[in-house]
Amino acid sequence: MSKRILVIGAGFAGMWSALASARLLDEVGRTDVEIALVAPAPELHIRPRLYEKNPGGMRAPLQEIFEAVGVKFIQGVVERIDVERHEVELVGVGADTSRRKLGYDRLVLASGSRLFRPQIPGLEQHAFNVDQVADAARLESHIFSLASRPESTARNTVVVAGAGFTGIETAAEMPARLREVFGKDAAVNVIMVERNADIGPDLGAGPRPVITQALTELGVTWKVGSGVAAVDATGVTLENGERIEASTVIWTAGARASALTSQIPAKRDNFGRLHVDRHLKVEGIDTIYATGDVAYAATDDEGNYAAMSCQHAMNLGRSAGHNVAADLLGEVLIPYSQPKYVTCLDLGPWGAVYTEGWDRQVKLAGAEAKALKTQINTEWIYPPSADRAEVLASADPRRIVVA
Structure with a gap:
């Protein structure tokens, strides 16, 4: 049997x-x-x-x-x-x-x-995310639709809630994507909000100088030490009472x-x-x-x-x-x-940062790291071809993926 x-x-x-x-x-x-x-x-x-x-x-x-x-x-x-x-x-x-x-x-x-969605007022109704394909596609459609709205600070502002790995990669992409919609000279605001005292709290201190340099040059800003308390159709309210007017809020926190x-x-x-x-x-x-x-x-x-x-x-x-x-x-x-253990964090048009070890020692940054990130994202993580011998060989548990 x-x-x-x-x-x-x-x-x-x-x-x-x-x-x-x-x-x-x-x-x-x-x-x-x-x-x-x-x-x-x-x-x-x-x-x-x-x-x-x-x-x-x-x-x-x-x-x-x-x-x-x-x-x-x-x-x-x-x-x-x-x-x-x-x-x-x-x-x-x-x-x-x-x-x-x-x-x-x-x-x-x-x-x-x-994606973890805590019981924050308005989060389910008004926030976008990039957790699943359908979620990310909905966000992309929303960004395209912003072009039909009257210009305003809120229209041109994206709040990324959570400044971890996904939050940083998402935020780094946003200025260029917004300008594709509004025009290359548009004034756009991309703001990360992080409850912890630093951005990239799980990434540690090693790559942080590279990350902050890249985000600064991209025009991304951040607010730390206070998380999101509420989300509505026109923006977010932080736990410290601060208000940010934004037509787009992206939740990435955990x-x-x-x-x-x-x-x-x-x-x-x-x-x-x-x-x-x-x-x-x-x-x-x-x-x-x-x-x-x-x-x-x-x-x-x-x-x-x-x-x-x-x-x-x-x-x-x-x-x-x-x-x-x-x-x-x-x-x-x-x-x-x-x-x-390695990490390769995409930093949008600026490049990327590649680290090795659980203490995340920076080994590559900028264009060189971006080339590696592109190879990872377009080759390494994809399935093999439907060739039986290739599939079986690539499924060996002793195969070294990161040497």
């Missing part, structure tokens, strides 16, 4: 989990295990690029890749996980409202993360793991991520692995843990996929390890 490995999610971690499982099955010559992946569509959303122009085009098709290595794609959205019965309940997409149950022998939870993690009876961190062992098995649950943004996973033996990032999701996916198949087949598991 055949067995089933079920992967939930077609993001970076889910895609690579399915492909890595297929790789091990091919390597040991097993044909009695089905690898099934459930997602709303057989496509990878290139989420790290959604701050850029044309976010609607940030999708990569996966059906041919899955077919090349024997991964079965199942269209749907998983709404319930029954850990005791080893099954999930999924509902169809769009007009398809049918429900069905699907059993599994091993489950890989790779359902990703979503992410939380998929709500599906709450259905797994296991320990979670403050972001909702499931605690996993070094093989990415959920602690205390023998049949479930967690990977990508839903996994609280150690990257090394020095106390560092994976970030909610594409960089970590890709390697986490390869490791989870290999190990879930190895566990089912009685093959050797390979501990997840990703000791080298």
